[in-house]
Amino acid sequence: MKKRIFTLKDQNDFANISGDYNPLHLDFVFARRLLYGRPIAHGMHAVLWALDSWLINKKEKIALREIKIDFFAPIPVLESVRSEILKDDRNNQVKIKIDVNGIKAVIIKVFFSSGDFPVHDGSNIFNQRHSTRGECKSIPVNSLNDIEGTVDLYLSRPKFKRMFPSLDLFSSPIQISELMAITRIVGMECPGMNSIFSGMSLIFSEQVNSVKKMSFSVSKFDERFSLLQLKINGPDTTGKIMVFYRPSPKQQPNFIDLKKYVSKNEFSDRRAVVIGGSRGLGEVTAKLLAAGGAEVQVTYNVGSQEALDLVEEITSNGGTVRAIKFDVLSPPLDLKMRLGEEWTPSHLYYFASPFIFDGIQGIFSSKLYDRFCNYYVKGFVDTIQVFNKIGSRLEEVFYPSSVAIDEMPLDMVEYVASKISGETICEFLNRNGKTTNYFFTRLPRLDTDQTATLSKVENLDPLPYVLDIIKGVHSS
Amino acid sequence: MNTMIELRNIFREIFDDDLMSISQGTMRSNLDDWDSISHIKLVLTIEEKFEIRMTTDEVASINSVNDFLDIIKKNN
Numbered sequence: 001m002k003k004r005i006f007t008l009k010d011q012n013d014f015a016n017i018s019g020d021y022n023p024l025h026l027d028f029v030f031a032r033r034l035l036y037g038r039p040i041a042h043g044m045h046a047v048l049w050a051l052d053s054w055l056i057n058k059k060e061k062i063a064l065r066e067i068k069i070d071f072f073a074p075i076p077v078l079e080s081v082r083s084e085i086l087k088d089d090r091n092n093q094v095k096i097k098i099d100v101n102g103i104k105a106v107i108i109k110v111f112f113s114s115g116d117f118p119v120h121d122g123s124n125i126f127n128q129r130h131s132t133r134g135e136c137k138s139i140p141v142n143s144l145n146d147i148e149g150t151v152d153l154y155l156s157r158p159k160f161k162r163m164f165p166s167l168d169l170f171s172s173p174i175q176i177s178e179l180m181a182i183t184r185i186v187g188m189e190c191p192g193m194n195s196i197f198s199g200m201s202l203i204f205s206e207q208v209n210s211v212k213k214m215s216f217s218v219s220k221f222d223e224r225f226s227l228l229q230l231k232i233n234g235p236d237t238t239g240k241i242m243v244f245y246r247p248s249p250k251q252q253p254n255f256i257d258l259k260k261y262v263s264k265n266e267f268s269d270r271r272a273v274v275i276g277g278s279r280g281l282g283e284v285t286a287k288l289l290a291a292g293g294a295e296v297q298v299t300y301n302v303g304s305q306e307a308l309d310l311v312e313e314i315t316s317n318g319g320t321v322r323a324i325k326f327d328v329l330s331p332p333l334d335l336k337m338r339l340g341e342e343w344t345p346s347h348l349y350y351f352a353s354p355f356i357f358d359g360i361q362g363i364f365s366s367k368l369y370d371r372f373c374n375y376y377v378k379g380f381v382d383t384i385q386v387f388n389k390i391g392s393r394l395e396e397v398f399y400p401s402s403v404a405i406d407e408m409p410l411d412m413v414e415y416v417a418s419k420i421s422g423e424t425i426c427e428f429l430n431r432n433g434k435t436t437n438y439f440f441t442r443l444p445r446l447d448t449d450q451t452a453t454l455s456k457v458e459n460l461d462p463l464p465y466v467l468d469i470i471k472g473v474h475s476s
Numbered sequence: 477m478n479t480m481i482e483l484r485n486i487f488r489e490i491f492d493d494d495l496m497s498i499s500q501g502t503m504r505s506n507l508d509d510w511d512s513i514s515h516i517k518l519v520l521t522i523e524e525k526f527e528i529r530m531t532t533d534e535v536a537s538i539n540s541v542n543d544f545l546d547i548i549k550k551n552n
Contacts, residue, residue: 070492072513073513104509198513225516225519361508362508453512454513455512455516
């Protein structure tokens with residue numbers, strides 16, 4: 001059994017040798033808006049690591065004859081990963097499992113031949129320089145059916161050897177270059193940007209043709225699941241790969257369109273702070289408040305560009321908004337200066353949140369519970385305290401709770417428990433005799449980055465719920 | 477073709493458990509590994525095996541082995 005974590009540096013190194021620079025694997029700010037809330041390791045990176053770990057002990061040259069890979073769960077960077085040989089028998093079959101924090105992520109089944117084969121030479125089949133960074137294509141979902149193309153085969157042996165020394169020594173460089181090409185096809189070409197690798201099944205022949213390319217074509221797109229099937233051909237391999245077309249970050253309604261839902265001066269008496277206002281529910285809240293004449297300040301932690309884009313959109317259309325950096329896990333001491341010395345907020349809307357859908361059915365994770373409490377309990381309290389410390393006289397503070405408390409999904413116990421605590425904090429603060437009204441609403445599943453899934457799940461439009469919140473149709 | 481046996485073999489393949497046993501009453505909520513990805517794999521494999529195609533509503537409605545059996549019976 002082998003263990004490791006994948007760091008962003010590991011990811012960048014793999015991108016460098018594979019040519020798969022999809023930002024889902026490399027860019028924390030970009031990836032936080034996607035399906036898993038943070039960067040995930042390339043599926044092929046994990047597979048090659050697992051095969052390399054197997055070959056360390058095997059110590060004999062092998063040539064792949066068949067390989068079947070099924071991806072069941074993502075491998076987030078910085079999470080504990082384990083590779084375990086489930087079967088390695090005399091029939092030249094090996095089965096390897098990769099799990100993340102004990103949960104099955106990948107199953108690899110390989111049939112191989114042992115010994116020295118022509119495929120172990122053939123360095124003339126592929127280009128030996130490492131691949132240059134190409135464009136990560138973004139193909140619209142309605143254009144997928146006719147896609148076909150080719151990618152060149154690359155393998156920088158020295159760089160590959162540093163990362164996967166046993167694979168370099170004991171396996172076929174041609175076959176490795178083909179596996180690298182597959183991750184490049186999926187992550188950069190088809191479907192490219194919106195890809196989530198689901199699985200593949202390849203057969204390798206003993207004959208190697210001299211074409212230095214791998215070709216691919218779409219054979220099927222299942223709209224029910226946004227699942228793409230590609231046929232591929234390389235110098236000695238044919239097969240199919242399965243890829244999900246993942247949803248793009250959710251674009252919320254623009255400021256001009258939202259103006260019609262509020263009166264011009266409906267909120268002109270408010271100075272509102274929207275914590276986590278650069279996207280999602282916070283973004284919709286900020287836009288509606290500004291459309292109603294409020295002076296708004298949105299906070300961001302890592303999404304500075306999104307916050308600036310929001311400011312530009314609102315101010316160029318007549319609204320009043322600023323953006324400030326604010327980390328609820330470590331609220332700034334110079335908050336007064338950031339807000340402006342003369343600017344005193346009257347309303348606060350708290351939308352700070354980590355990635356929500358990280359739970360595992362039937363399991364309570366203390367680590368996950370702590371993460372949620374850091375945002376939904378401690379972060380909330382610390383934020384209120386730092387605003388009180390600078391002399392804010394907040395009339396109202398909004399805390400978003402969730403219908404998950406009523407529904408109790410089996411994979412969200414940590415989230416539910418922390419939201420219940422957040423509601424309790426609101427009730428305590430209300431009873432504590434201050435003038436501020438703390439109110440919460442149990443919101444249903446609303447259409448934001450957080451609720452995007454691969455399967456068809458109905459997410460509700462946030463607009464009517466945010467309108468109720470800011471117009472005062474609420475209970476505490 | 478014994479449908480239950482075929483389904484059992486499919487479940488064993490998808491969940492990668494050669495000793496797995498299922499019954500008509502096996503529920504999605506009882507199997508920790510029966511998540512959305514596994515669900516899709518089950519649907520696609522069952523469709524291919526029984527030469528049927530399920531609607532999006534049927535896919536969403538499946539919560540047990542019995543639900544699969546009903547759909548297979550309806551389509552055949």
